[in-house]
Amino acid sequence: MTEKNSELYDASQIQVLKGLDAVRKRPAMYIGDVSVRGLHHLVYEAVDNSIDEALAGYCTEIDVVIQKDGSVTVKDNGRGIPVDLHKEMNRSALEVVMTVLHAGGKFDKKAYKVSGGLHGVGISVVNALSEWLKVEVSRGGKVYRQEYKIGVPDKPVKVVGSRKSTGTRITFLPDKDIFKKRKFSFEILSERLRELAFLNKDLKITILDENTGKTDRFKYKGGLVSFIEYLDQNRNAITKKPIYFYAERDNIPVEIAIAYNDSYTENIYSYVNNIHTIEGGSHLVGFKTALTKSLNNFAAKNKLLKNGDLSLTGEDVREGLTAILSIKHPEPQFEGQTKTKLGNSEVRGIVESIVNEALAQQLEQNMTIARKIIDKCKSAARSREAARKAKELTRRKTTLESEGLPGKLADCSARGPEGTEIFIVEGDSAGGSAKQGRDRRFQAILPLRGKILNVEKARVDKMLSNEEIRTIVAALGTGIGRDDFFVGRLRYEKIIIMTDADVDGSHIRTLLLTFFFRHMKELVDQGHLYIAQPPLYRIKKGKTIQYIFDDDELEDFIKKNGKNSNEKLDIQRYKGLGEMNAEQLWQTTMDPEKRTLLQVTIEEAFEADHVFSMLMGDNVEPRRKFIEENAKYVRNLDV
Numbered sequence: 183m184t185e186k187n188s189e190l191y192d193a194s195q196i197q198v199l200k201g202l203d204a205v206r207k208r209p210a211m212y213i214g215d216v217s218v219r220g221l222h223h224l225v226y227e228a229v230d231n232s233i234d235e236a237l238a239g240y241c242t243e244i245d246v247v248i249q250k251d252g253s254v255t256v257k258d259n260g261r262g263i264p265v266d267l268h269k270e271m272n273r274s275a276l277e278v279v280m281t282v283l284h285a286g287g288k289f290d291k292k293a294y295k296v297s298g299g300l301h302g303v304g305i306s307v308v309n310a311l312s313e314w315l316k317v318e319v320s321r322g323g324k325v326y327r328q329e330y331k332i333g334v335p336d337k338p339v340k341v342v343g344s345r346k347s348t349g350t351r352i353t354f355l356p357d358k359d360i361f362k363k364r365k366f367s368f369e370i371l372s373e374r375l376r377e378l379a380f381l382n383k384d385l386k387i388t389i390l391d392e393n394t395g396k397t398d399r400f401k402y403k404g405g406l407v408s409f410i411e412y413l414d415q416n417r418n419a420i421t422k423k424p425i426y427f428y429a430e431r432d433n434i435p436v437e438i439a440i441a442y443n444d445s446y447t448e449n450i451y452s453y454v455n456n457i458h459t460i461e462g463g464s465h466l467v468g469f470k471t472a473l474t475k476s477l478n479n480f481a482a483k484n485k486l487l488k489n490g491d492l493s494l495t496g497e498d499v500r501e502g503l504t505a506i507l508s509i510k511h512p513e514p515q516f517e518g519q520t521k522t523k524l525g526n527s528e529v530r531g532i533v534e535s536i537v538n539e540a541l542a543q544q545l546e547q548n549m550t551i552a553r554k555i556i557d558k559c560k561s562a563a564r565s566r567e568a569a570r571k572a573k574e575l576t577r578r579k580t581t582l583e584s585e586g587l588p589g590k591l592a593d594c595s596a597r598g599p600e601g602t603e604i605f606i607v608e609g610d611s612a613g614g615s616a617k618q619g620r621d622r623r624f625q626a627i628l629p630l631r632g633k634i635l636n637v638e639k640a641r642v643d644k645m646l647s648n649e650e651i652r653t654i655v656a657a658l659g660t661g662i663g664r665d666d667f668f669v670g671r672l673r674y675e676k677i678i679i680m681t682d683a684d685v686d687g688s689h690i691r692t693l694l695l696t697f698f699f700r701h702m703k704e705l706v707d708q709g710h711l712y713i714a715q716p717p718l719y720r721i722k723k724g725k726t727i728q729y730i731f732d733d734d735e736l737e738d739f740i741k742k743n744g745k746n747s748n749e750k751l752d753i754q755r756y757k758g759l760g761e762m763n764a765e766q767l768w769q770t771t772m773d774p775e776k777r778t779l780l781q782v783t784i785e786e787a788f789e790a791d792h793v794f795s796m797l798m799g800d801n802v803e804p805r806r807k808f809i810e811e812n813a814k815y816v817r818n819l820d821v
């Protein structure tokens with residue numbers, strides 16, 4: 183290195199270190215949080231770079247491996263990150279990409295960059311938050327390698343071999359000083375990779391966990407059509423094949439698949455640059471507007487609506503609809519609480535006009551399917567009208583809102599939601615213990631009697647006449663239904679589902695989760711929903727009492743305390759909450775100082791939908807199979 187060069191090197195090195203330091207000081211700014219979620223985002227970030235290479239047309243396969251030492255490898259067969267000299271920085275381009283935040287300019291010519299969301303922060307952020315990272319690039323017949331510690335290179339990039347094929351392989355171990363938990367979940371990663379494989383037709387993505395040997399392989403020729411078939415495999419389709427179309431306008435590719443089934447749920451997933459836009463936005467608005475308009479136009483033109491028929495509303499055309507909307511945008515503006523709402527206003531019109539044209543054409547070409555869809559929508563419209571009349575009738579007597587608080591509710595004394603919680607408890611006896619054991623200042627108890635309605639199979643009107651559901655809605659204070667639900671009216675900060683640790687308990691919990699997921703999703707999205715974790719065992723050893731929460735923990739405990747001890751272990755297995763007295767229930771499950779609560783978050787909504795539709799649907803066989811194969815997973819699934 184010449185003197186001048188070394189000065190240059192020093193100056194830019196200081197910049198690099200400053201950047202890495204900023205990431206390590208405020209990791210949440212870059213990856214959202216440092217919990218399990220943030221940990222997995224590191225992998226998504228690495229995978230996103232490979233996906234970009236696939237979108238550019240140069241990569242067909244991505245492999246993810248959870249290694250035995252806790253690190254993760256992401257490998258692709260793209261062109262390989264460039265390794266030539268980066269003039270301004272006076273070092274290998276590879277080193278620049280790996281160490282400089284938002285390595286811009288020459289190397290950042292991505293067609294569809296992702297700003298605002300958690301993705302697209304750059305692989306240098308993953309590097310900065312890793313105890314160590316190794317990158318290997320195969321390019322131009324050679325293999326190049328560089329290694330880093332918390333983002334700082336050990337040595338310059340060097341050639342370590344030769345190879346004909348091209349690609350990039352990155353392996354990293356997240357830093358324990360940043361992440362409390364560093365264990366990657368095969369299930370969490372696999373779900374996101376499956377979603378990415380659906381969204382990127384023909385891209386092959388594999389995942390392997392070296393600890394367990396578990397592996398998945400995803401490659402979908404049908405893309406979004408396969409996605410819908412996956413989601414709806416436990417529903418009865420009305421249309422044989424999903425309707426699919428793709429078009430591009432003003433540099434914005436729009437891809438859509440639509441299918442109808444005989445359920446009453448609306449299931450639309452929208453994506454921008456492969457990111458699930460949970461809060462929707464302009465693309466979704468454009469789609470919904472066009473769907474309603476196109477179906478009404480088609481029905482009118484073909485005289486499928488008689489004079490007496492009402493026109494179809496948005497709700498009518500979305501009953502039993504499963505749809506995926508995926509667009510790409512070079513400069514997306516993400517807004518909203520979780521930065522998952524597309525703000526770009528021009529997108530609305532683009533999507534709207536594409537859907538209007540393409541859908542009209544597809545409906546004309548498939549008259550049989552089109553008639554079936556219109557029939558389904560008309561039936562939705564009729565029942566909507568019937569429900570409206572019924573509601574009007576009951577409203578004159580009592581409305582849901584003015585019913586007052588249900589008699590079964592033991593409310594807390596605090597007013598206003600701040601710091602308060604409501605336990606929804608299965609059964610009267612557990613309800614009794616909970617009422618006695620609680621801290622009444624901020625804890626309310628709502629005991630449920632018997633099973634709640636399976637909302638997966640009921641229209642809203644039927645649901646609203648269900649006693650248990652009315653009780654829950656009244657206690658929460660939010661109201662229900664498209665026009666009457668307001669999350670801002672929620673009377674408690676936390677809603678905690680507390681059920682027995684047996685089959686019935688898990689069934690009731692699933693019914694409740696289905697209800698919240700389908701009809702009060704905002705509660706879930708805003709993090710209000712929790713699951714209590716009552717202990718499975720109570721162990722007495724001499725005078726000390728210990729509570730154990732799962733079978734692994736029990737095994738550990740017996741190993742440690744059983745064998746070489748004179749004192750006998752008295753192990754009691756709790757079958758239900760009712761077996762605990764008020765004091766025990768408080769100590770183990772309700773006391774905020776001691777309990778653990780699982781917060782229900784639905785990262786992969788499509789997977790939750792798939793599971794709920796299976797668990798609650800008509801087909802017994804897949805349900806049986808799922809429960810057998812995932813007995814353990816089901817317990818965690820709800821998390």
Ligand code: 0RA
Nearest residue numbers: 231232235260261262263264289350
């Ligand atoms: C910039 C330019 C080129 C490739 C890449 C980045 C690239 C980055 C990653 C990250 C993971 N896998 C990747 N594969 C490629 C292409 C430069 C060229 O060959 O013209």
